[in-house]
Amino acid sequence: MKKTTSKNIALAAIPLLLLISGCANKAVDYRSAMLANPCAGCHGTDGVSPGSIPPLNGLSSKYIASSMQDFKTGQRKGTVMNRIAKGYTDEEIKLMANTFSK
Amino acid sequence: MNSMGRRRFLKILGSASALGAMGLPSLSFSKSTARVVVVGGGFGGATCAKYLKRFDPSLDVTLISPAKTFVTCPFSNMVIGGLHKMDFITHNYKKLSGVHGVNVVHDTVTAIDPATRTLRMAGGQSLGFDRLVLSPGIGFQWDAIEGYDQAASKTMPHSWHGGSQTVLLRKQLEAMPNGGLVVIAPPANPFRCPPGPYERASLIAHYLKQHKPRSKVLILDAKDKFSKQPLFQDAWDEFYPDHIEWVPGSQGGTLTRVDAKTNTVYADDEAFKASVANIIPPQKAASIAHTAGLTNAKGWCPINKKTFESTIHKNIHVIGDASIATKMPKSGFSANTQAKACAAEIVAALRGDTIGVSSWVNTCYSLITPDYGISVAAVYRLSEKGIMPVKGAGGVGPRDASRETRRMEALYAEGWYKAITTDMFG
Numbered sequence: 001m002k003k004t005t006s007k008n009i010a011l012a013a014i015p016l017l018l019l020i021s022g023c024a025n026k027a028v029d030y031r032s033a034m035l036a037n038p039c040a041g042c043h044g045t046d047g048v049s050p051g052s053i054p055p056l057n058g059l060s061s062k063y064i065a066s067s068m069q070d071f072k073t074g075q076r077k078g079t080v081m082n083r084i085a086k087g088y089t090d091e092e093i094k095l096m097a098n099t100f101s102k
Numbered sequence: 103m104n105s106m107g108r109r110r111f112l113k114i115l116g117s118a119s120a121l122g123a124m125g126l127p128s129l130s131f132s133k134s135t136a137r138v139v140v141v142g143g144g145f146g147g148a149t150c151a152k153y154l155k156r157f158d159p160s161l162d163v164t165l166i167s168p169a170k171t172f173v174t175c176p177f178s179n180m181v182i183g184g185l186h187k188m189d190f191i192t193h194n195y196k197k198l199s200g201v202h203g204v205n206v207v208h209d210t211v212t213a214i215d216p217a218t219r220t221l222r223m224a225g226g227q228s229l230g231f232d233r234l235v236l237s238p239g240i241g242f243q244w245d246a247i248e249g250y251d252q253a254a255s256k257t258m259p260h261s262w263h264g265g266s267q268t269v270l271l272r273k274q275l276e277a278m279p280n281g282g283l284v285v286i287a288p289p290a291n292p293f294r295c296p297p298g299p300y301e302r303a304s305l306i307a308h309y310l311k312q313h314k315p316r317s318k319v320l321i322l323d324a325k326d327k328f329s330k331q332p333l334f335q336d337a338w339d340e341f342y343p344d345h346i347e348w349v350p351g352s353q354g355g356t357l358t359r360v361d362a363k364t365n366t367v368y369a370d371d372e373a374f375k376a377s378v379a380n381i382i383p384p385q386k387a388a389s390i391a392h393t394a395g396l397t398n399a400k401g402w403c404p405i406n407k408k409t410f411e412s413t414i415h416k417n418i419h420v421i422g423d424a425s426i427a428t429k430m431p432k433s434g435f436s437a438n439t440q441a442k443a444c445a446a447e448i449v450a451a452l453r454g455d456t457i458g459v460s461s462w463v464n465t466c467y468s469l470i471t472p473d474y475g476i477s478v479a480a481v482y483r484l485s486e487k488g489i490m491p492v493k494g495a496g497g498v499g500p501r502d503a504s505r506e507t508r509r510m511e512a513l514y515a516e517g518w519y520k521a522i523t524t525d526m527f528g
Contacts, residue, residue: 028157030446030457037153037442038463041435042514044521045528051520052513079499079510080465080479087463087481087495 029099035092036099047100056100064097136161136452139221139231141211141390143167143195145174146237146422146437148526151204153445161449164205164229170194172527173264175295176434177519182261182272183305185472191264193527214394216415233448236396236403237422237437238388239263240294243401246384248359257362258379261302262294274378275309281316282377285367287357288323289384292402294423294432296329297478299382301468304337307345308471317377321348322369323355324384329431330468330478330498337470357381387424394418402426407488408460409447410440419444428488429480436464438522460484467515475511 039056043049047056056064070076071085072093088096138161140151151165172193180186199206209223220230242260244251250258261271275284284306288299303319310317319342327350328334338346349355354370360381367374367381386392386401396403396412403420405412407428410419421444422437430436439462450457462482467475480496482489499511 028446028449030450030455031459033157033446034443034457034459034461037446038439038461040442040525041438041463041522042465042518045525049517049521050524050528052517053521079507079514080477083479083496083499084463084465084481085495087492 032095032099035088036096039096039100059101061094061097061101064100065093068093068097136232137230138163138233138235138448139229140165140235140237141221142237142239142388142422143169143172143206144237144239144422144437145176145434145522145526146239146441147235148172148195148198149438149441150235150237150421150445152198152202152526153442154448155202155204157445157449158452159203161452162205163203164207164231165195165198166207166209166211166223166229167195168208168210170208173268174434174519174523175262175264175298176522178261178264178268179298179302179305180469181268182275182302184272184275184309185305185469188269191268193523195527197528211390212393214390214418216394216418219417232417232452234418235441235444235448236391236394236418236420236424237441238390238424240385240423240432241388241392243384243386246289247357247381249362250360250381250383254360254362255381258360258365258376258381260382261380262298262382262385271378271380275306278314278317278377280314282314283374284310284317284319284378284380285374285376286319286321286380286382287367287369288321288325288328288382290324290351292432293382293385296431296433297334297466297468299323300328300330300334301470302380303346303348304334304342304468304470307338307342311342311345315345318344319346320374321346321355322357322367322374323349324351324357325355326350326352330476332501333476333498334468334470336501337474337476341471341474385423387420391420391424396420398426408484409451410444411447419448429491430462430482430489431464431466433464433466434522435466435518436462438525439463460489462489465518467511467518469512469515470508471512473512474508475513475515476508477511477514 042053043056049055068085071078071081140147151163154161154163174191177191195206198204209225211221212224213222220228222228259267259270261267286303303321307319358368360367365376367379387397387403391397391403398404403425405420405425410421412418412420421440423432465479467477469475478498480491
């Protein structure tokens with residue numbers, strides 16, 4: 001998080017937190033959802049994989065982010081992940097990693 | 103907020119960093135009874151209904167699908183090739199209704215009135231909606247190939263819908279003699295599942311090589327190139343040099359007519375007497391999209407590329423194969439990610455929010471043998487040109503991939519199938 005925007009974010013987050021903490025409607029973190037939900041097509045809903053593809057749930061965000069970075073640079077050899085990881089910015093990778101480690 | 107630890111609090115702050123750009127969930131939207139109706143229970147529809155409820159459990163979500171079970175087109179080639187049975191590709195809606203709170207109605211939608219926001223079903227029932235999501239899949243252009251109509255498809259199956267057509271093609275392969283000819287005739291673009299005909303050819307050849315080795319698959323193609331072509335052809339040279347022949351459209355592959363009575367396929371006026379003829383006709387959006395006036399002159403549904411809302415009728419979204427999604431292929435995976443993005447867009451619109459980012463993915467595996475898989479993938483973003491793949495990312499796998507990579511991709515193909523069908527129905 002950039003320091004210059006932290007005050008705005010803190011203010012912006014207040015109604016969001018109220019919603020999450022007990023009002024009728026849970027707030028949707030649209031951006032994380034947009035980026036992370038397609039992963040479920042292979043890794044399972046919320047990263048809980050029912051088959052042979054590695055799960056993402058329960059992994060630390062640091063591990064997911066560094067794996068994605070390594071796939072992106074080619075340092076780690078995979079199958080499709082080398083091609084898919086190149087589709088995301090470093091910031092998006094962090095956001096997605098946080099989503100699955102929740 | 104009591105149950106929320108400091109770490110989680112900070113995490114939410116972190117992920118809320120985009121909120122400035124996309125606006126905030128509205129507090130006034132506290133008791134939603136908005137009615138969202140989803141028509142079609144496949145990769146787009148089932149996923150969309152489930153994710154609408156995940157985003158907002160207070161929404162009133164109804165899913166309308168004709169049958170109590172859904173047979174997937176993905177992995178139907180494995181049934182046709184004898185690697186799986188029908189129950190492997192047959193799913194139901196029990197968890198969508200029992201666990202996720204979706205009202206599941208088994209009926210066929212016969213009319214949609216965008217002005218009054220109501221639809222009618224074959225059973226006589228009418229239903230109102232605030233938003234409608236149409237994920238109807240494909241229909242066929244029965245007039246496109248001379249001699250190939252619905253009646254002809256009973257003996258020359260298209261098998262491009264999962265179900266009885268899948269069973270029919272498998273039975274014909276089992277019954278055909280050793281030495282017989284299997285013709286597969288794929289259509290020109292655009293059509294559902296671009297690599298599908300070539301995976302089918304591979305798995306039929308796999309079956310023939312073992313059980314009817316004097317038989318052969320002849321692909322009479324309307325096109326001169328096809329999806330994952332170098333990877334398919336490399337593998338065919340290795341595994342099926344005597345069992346698959348591909349004829350491009352400009353070199354005699356384009357069908358001129360078929361004769362269902364004699365099971366003969368004519369291409370460039372050359373006659374091919376087939377033991378099994380799998381004719382995959384040109385396609386268009388399924389009929390309800392036409393009835394509802396949601397299609398263009400080419401027979402597909404134009405949409406707003408961000409929200410997938412029809413550009414013809416407001417409050418009606420079209421996702422999956424029926425929609426025109428620029429560069430996204432008509433695939434189950436595309437429909438699945440379109441469904442989730444569309445569900446988020448609908449929830450945002452009902453709350454008066456705007457979403458600042460759009461992102462979709464397609465990953466598609468094809469099997470050449472049970473232990474040899476290939477893939478294509480792309481990450482898609484919104485641009486002035488529509489939904490475009492991110493440059494420098496995605497693409498097909500390398501031609502020189504190791505045997506271990508091919509084995510892993512075959513393993514992941516099945517992992518993908520389990521994951522996506524659980525994401526839809528689980």
